[in-house]
Amino acid sequence: MAGEIPPAQPPPAGPDPVPHPYLLMWRWRRNPLRRSSDRLRAWISLGILLAVLVAAPAAMFGVGDSAYRHYRSTAEHEERTRDHRPAVLTHDAPRHPEPGSDEAKETRYPVPVRFTGPDGVSRTGTTEVEPGLPADSTVLVWVDDEGRITEPPLSAEQICSRTMGWAILAFLGVVITGLAAHAATGLVLYRRNLAQWDAAWANTAPRWSRLP
Template sequence: MQRAAKDPEPGGWRWRWRPSPLRRRSDVVEAWVLLTAALLMVAGGLITGLVMFRVSQDAAQDQRDSRHQVTAVLTEDARHHRSDTVYSAPNTEYDWARVRWEAPDGTEREGTARVSEDSRKGSTAQVWTDDDGRQVVEPPAGALAVLQSALWGLLSAGVFVSLVLLLTRAVRAVLDRQRAAQWERAWAEVEPRWRRKTP
């Protein structure tokens, strides 16, 4: 005759919820801590990720609203420049030139712009500036903006979940110390009586 399925092992998480003379108050506290942590990691991580995604999207939109393309005039011929930095593909070749443009307040600003290889002094190029006319990088748009926002959302959710895990581990460590102290006190009471009964 086949035996019935056994109850979960005592080390499983469900035993903390079942009435038992061996269950301690700290076991019940730990059960609630684990349940709360699981809910926080799922719901809190999701909410944190979505909020950061939305914040990042709003920030990208603010950048697109506050940055503008203006026409600049080259003050020199295009010059060949090889870039081997981590921000570009190895051995990628670009043509750059010094350019000048007019800020909203009428003052002239200067900077460097990426241009076509046949650009000559006096020709024009497009540069990105902020509302004060300072040169800035092109704001993220389209799929790039969505990808950046998604990465920020995932990173934020990961940080939140990690913090919950660390806090849960700290609480369980405190509970373990309390249980060890309770065990030592109980053994200190029982051990002398047990020793007297042992021949």
């Protein structure tokens, strides 16, 4: 029928347009649609960004330095309290299904061993050895000051790796905290805007619904 308004058609499917940089800064520009909460959110976002830019590197270096000192001290303590001692296998080590393969070279099996502790007393324990070693073979094990088989002292590579891990975690923690703070403030301001809109509509709607 002539004069009818056709129904609205959905926009054609396609990728979302990338906002122009000028549009991304709309909260900073004066315009009649900008609310006080928009300006507040812009300042809060800027403050959070600056805080993250300062705090993230500081946290990374601070935590990294503390972690390095801790692990360096731990390694020095382990070097003083741990000793490399010979131990004798009391059982044959299992044989690898593929002797001579690259996997066999990397594989280690736990086997009972007998060794002499720091106090001179014969002890037994379990350590990982190469496949196929026969009983009575001698291997070297790390023993602590209480006579227990343990891991070797931390190496320089392990200290560096663990230090970097804690430093990265600290950096990411600050960034994630900043993102969470930004999202939380945005949610609070959004709910505040909704409440203001509801109040404004409750005041305006009765005047619109009055009959002439």
